Amino acid sequence: MIVSLSERGGDLALTADVCVIGSGAGGAVAAAELAEGGRSVVVLEQGPHWAARDFSQREDEMLPKLFEEGGMRQTLDGAVQILQGRNVGGSTVHNLCYCFRTPDAILRMWREEHGLEELTPEALEPSFARVEKELGVVQIRxxxxxxxxxxxxxxxxxxxxxxxxxxxNRKGCVQSGYCLLGCSYDAKQSMLITYVPRADAAGARIYTGARVARIEAPGGRMKRVVGHAIGPDGSLRGSFEVKANVVVLAAGAVNSPDLLLRSGLANGGGQVGENLHLHxxxxxxxxxxxxxxxxxxxxxxxxxxxxxxxxxxxxxxxxxxxxxxxxxxxxxxxxxxxxxxxxxxxxxxxxxxxxxxxxxxxxxxxxxxxxxxxxxxxxxxxxxxxxxxxxxxxxxxxxxxxxxxxxxxxxxxxxxxxxxxxxxxxxxxxxxxxxxxxxxxxTHPQSTCRMGGDPGSSVVGPFGECHDVEGLFVADMSVFPTSLGAPPQITTAMFGDRTAHHILENWKRFTT
Ligand SMILES: Cc1cc2nc3c(=O)[nH]c(=O)nc-3n(C[C@H](O)[C@H](O)[C@H](O)COP(=O)(O)OP(=O)(O)OC[C@H]3O[C@@H](n4cnc5c(N)ncnc54)[C@H](O)[C@@H]3O)c2cc1C
Ligand code: SF4
Structure with a gap:
């Protein structure tokens, strides 16, 4: 079920096992795996749900529609323009499909310098394999x-x-060259046509035009997420709350730390929003x-x-x-x-x-x-x-x-x-x-809620759970401990998969 909250209007109150914020490389994967694992899942995505027919291949029309801040997001001093997707499927709808696993040398450095002994190529292999299969990763001819x-x-x-x-990750590509503006041929295997439909088929309730404003976790335990229905012009069209013991925050490496800071959460080590790398x-x-x-x-x-x-x-x-x-x-x-x-x-x-x-x-x-x-x-x-x-x-x-x-x-x-x-x-x-x-x-902001073994220098632990808040996970590019040094979509999706499986395997902990 994919519902446009902006068209529906009015207020909404929901309960779920897991609430996923954002439907990009991290969020869509987590939502599909959790829903298929038997959990009731609500996905909240601030942007609209576009289909292939909506991608007109015109940059003057598409850039303002598809990207954060109408394509005008930039650093405070205007020196760096930052492109991030703002729609169902997140930035994967606009990316250029390079597919790389996390380099072994980067994983080694994360193990040795960031206390993440768990991140071995062998331990991550099942997540990489699942993600690459679903996204149809193949060699370019x-x-x-x-x-x-x-x-x-x-x-x-x-x-x-x-x-x-x-x-x-393209199938049946007609080589039109318009990847950045969205694929009109459904050839790009973005989250829009892979994991999002899978989450939908497995019963996840997906709300678009649903912008999360705050996450509430009194006493360090997840309670609920609140926000607004917003129209395409940014107008407020109602409000919502989703009660859930588990939240997977996957709003990207700029909005995820913003939400945590606004909510006053997970910042015991003063690390939320710090360590931003941009490639x-x-x-x-x-x-x-x-x-x-x-x-x-x-x-x-x-x-x-x-x-x-x-x-x-x-x-x-x-x-x-x-x-x-x-x-x-x-x-x-x-x-x-x-x-x-x-x-x-x-x-x-x-x-x-x-x-x-x-x-x-x-x-x-x-x-x-x-x-x-x-x-x-x-x-x-x-x-x-x-x-x-x-x-x-x-x-x-x-x-x-x-x-x-x-x-x-x-x-x-x-x-x-x-x-x-x-x-x-x-x-x-x-x-x-x-x-x-x-x-x-x-096009790769990252590391603003970084993963690490030490709560004093990181925001989340090895499976993406915030050190300070039980049941609050981050699963997007913001968890990278350092700059990745490679195209990031497969690493991000891998973290989404890994976090989801960890939640499923430890579900009992979140019900007591
Ligand atoms: C132009 C471009 C080209 C790229 N090319 C490549 C490439 O070739 N290969 C590669 O590996 N990577 C590439 N990338 C990067 C790749 O797409 C990202 O690594 C990946 O999509 C990041 O996933 P994410 O989950 O962190 O965020 P995103 O995929 O950006 O998803 C975040 C989602 O959260 C939603 N959201 C944000 N705030 C809220 C809120 N408050 N409430 C509700 N929802 C919210 C957003 O609307 C968005 O849909 C490219 C990116 C871009 C922009
Ligand atoms: S058909 Fe191929 S080149 Fe054209 S937008 Fe789709 S994935 Fe990109």
Whole structure:
């Protein structure tokens, strides 16, 4: 049963074994596993329930509809744009389908430095296997690698850099290239067409337009969740309460800590909202003589891992990934004005982007803002991370030139740096990448309710249960103990699965 609370209006009072907040990579998996395990489950999702026919492939229509704050979420100082989904299926509806398990070296570091002895590859194998089966994770075929990704591979191979074609979760993909705006062909195996229907079939009651405002746990035990029915325009259309002994909070790494802070919960160690990592990314754009049409085909299939070696240093490094922005986004993020800007945009069809994504050590924080829909996000890139971004951009330029680019644009603000073939690209490292100096984005906020063995330095224990509140679990990207250093959807879904199975196995504890 999927009910639009905004259309229904009025007030609602429900009781459930488990209340799941959010229906993205963590929440949808937890809800399906719990419902199939025999628990009565209520899912509360603030956004609407879209179907394939709603995805019009128009960025001007889709961006404001699909993303938090209409696609305008950003850090408090405006230096980093943050993209997060706001609908049934969460950010998985918009992601680009790279599928990676948590790297072994990261798990080892989490065991050794964060008191999480339980997180061995063997212990996590059943959860990974279940998630990958349901999402249909397979190797991307050679004939599915588009021109944009072939350019990145050509450049990397010429320079002898390590890279590979990844796995993904698409079935029957027609290679339209619109993944970020939602898949009109139901080919992307997002939560929207996998775990959410499974939860629904298993009897979960799923409410959309249901924005949780507060979680109540008097005396350190879960009691109820309260919030508002909200219309598409943000108007309040009623209120709800859900009584449950167990709550799985999976509202993403910005909203989850905001909700805990507003509720005055789980912050005994002062860690809620701290330790924010963003995997900040900056795009270098190569301009070629020939048409590239990088927006056609599967957007990301190649992955350059030459500049990250987690086995020798699990704390830092950078990944290079092909990327193309839609024309409106490209226009917004291309620095410059007037004729100069228009000249750059005229070459749009001949461009290929390569982004540097940083495995960041910088720690920011999330605080509650003026309203529930606009938490305050603070993040200031540290010097060592800034250096890595600058080095990563230099390598992006190297790869693009090696692949045949005639020019490479580095998005310094307000004036971009335009490098011609043969120019000295070390100009990038000379200029550096200080905080706010470059157009920067994040699609992977994480670690704001981090997992750890020590309640003084973490928010949740090894199975996602808050140290301070019995029956309150967190199962989204906010539990990562550190930056992941890899695409995060499979790790997030794995934590959703693992938390659900832990709750099922220990159910008796929550009924007494
Ligand atoms: C553009 C983009 C591209 C990406 N590409 C990749 C990729 O290729 N590979 C990869 O591994 N990862 C990728 N990711 C990241 C991946 O999608 C995330 O790791 C994953 O979806 C995070 O899951 P989550 O459960 O933490 O949050 P989300 O999936 O964002 O879900 C959170 C949900 O909670 C809801 N919510 C928030 N607040 C409330 C509230 N108060 N009440 C009720 N509901 C609430 C939100 O509406 C949302 O639906 C990408 C992300 C984006 C945005
Ligand atoms: S590229 Fe494939 S998965 Fe992405 S939107 Fe098009 S059909 Fe869907």
């Amino acid at each position: 050679e004939d599915e690698v588009n021109e944009l990704n072939r350019i990145a591979r050509r450049g990397a191979e010429k320079l002898g850099y390590s890279g590979f074609v990844t796995k993904h 900040p990314s900056v795009i270098a754009t190569g301009i070629f003589d020939e048409e590239v049409h990088g927006y056609r085909g599967i957007p990301q299939s190649y992955y350059i891992d030459e500049f990250i070696d987690l086995e020798s240093d699990p704390h830092s490094g950078a990944i290079l990934m092909p990327i193309i922005e839609f024309p409106g986004m490209a226009a917004a993020t291309t620095p410059g004005f007037g004729r100069a800007h228009s000249a750059l945009m005229r070459d749009y069809g001949k461009t290929a982007g390569l982004l540097v994504l940083l495995h960041d050590q910088t720690s920011g924080r999330v605080r509650s803002g003026d309203s529930l829909s606009k938490p305050s996000i603070e993040y200031e890139l540290e010097e060592r991370d800034a250096q890595q971004i600058a080095e990563g951009l230099l390598h992006c330029a190297e790869v693009l030139f090696a692949a045949g680019a005639r020019q490479v644009l580095i998005p310094y603000k307000p004036e971009p740096l335009m490098l011609e073939r043969g120019d000295d690209i070390t100009e990038i490292t000379r200029r550096g990448a200080r905080h706010g100096q470059l157009v920067t984005a994040s």
